[in-house]
Amino acid sequence: xxxxxxxxxxxxxxxxxxxxxxxxxxxxxxxxxxxxxxxxxxxxxxxxxxxxxxxxxxxxxxxxxxxxxxxxxxxxxxxxxxxxxxxxxxxxxxxxxxxxxxxxxxxxxxxxxxxxxxxxxxxxxxxxxxxxxxxxxxxxxxxxxxxxxxxxxxxxxxxxxxxxxxxxxxxxxxxxxxxxxxxxxxxxxxxxx
Numbered sequence: 757x758x759x760x761x762x763x764x765x766x767x768x769x770x771x772x773x774x775x776x777x778x779x780x781x782x783x784x785x786x787x788x789x790x791x792x793x794x795x796x797x798x799x800x801x802x803x804x805x806x807x808x809x810x811x812x813x814x815x816x817x818x819x820x821x822x823x824x825x826x827x828x829x830x831x832x833x834x835x836x837x838x839x840x841x842x843x844x845x846x847x848x849x850x851x852x853x854x855x856x857x858x859x860x861x862x863x864x865x866x867x868x869x870x871x872x873x874x875x876x877x878x879x880x881x882x883x884x885x886x887x888x889x890x891x892x893x894x895x896x897x898x899x900x901x902x903x904x905x906x907x908x909x910x911x912x913x914x915x916x917x918x919x920x921x922x923x924x925x926x927x928x929x930x931x932x933x934x935x936x937x938x939x940x941x942x943x944x945x946x947x948x949x
Contacts, residue, residue: 765861769911865891883915
């Protein structure tokens with residue numbers, strides 16, 4: 757599979773899960789990574805960006821509207837904005853909350869599926885609601901790869917359980933997601949060259 761974008765969503769316990777997932781994703785994977793984590797709307801500081809940058813060997817930044825999507829970067833949805841993927845760039849929106857959240861994982865995943873089809877990987881991590889389930893189903897419907905953190909390894913299992921119920925994703929323990937994604941992306945890169 758050719759990987760043009762990895763989209764990741766999480767909520768309760770999501771920062772730690774994201775940190776651990778990215779620690780197990782080899783540097784050779786050059787696909788950009790877009791992340792929607794549920795955060796408090798008044799979380800206007802850049803603390804999440806700085807904390808993640810300390811433990812991840814890729815550039816990490818919160819998205820500004822119309823930012824170009826570059827390889828090997830980790831892009832974070834800012835607090836109180838939906839993050840949408842367009843072909844080659846991002847857009848931000850303050851549209852209505854989805855599943856009581858802005859940023860919404862469903863919004864990120866659905867727009868990523870529409871922009872990149874079978875070349876997107878969607879990953880649902882730990883969380884306490886159903887956000888991400890519909891978006892992950894859209895990724896799978898468009899031929900992309902749908903992955904869910906094994907609920908037994910999640911701090912809160914409601915989000916992974918909802919994503920599993922919405923389709924037929926690949927379910928993996930957290931520490932196995934990074935190597936699995938790497939194997940799929942790197943195999944696709946070899947076929948493409």
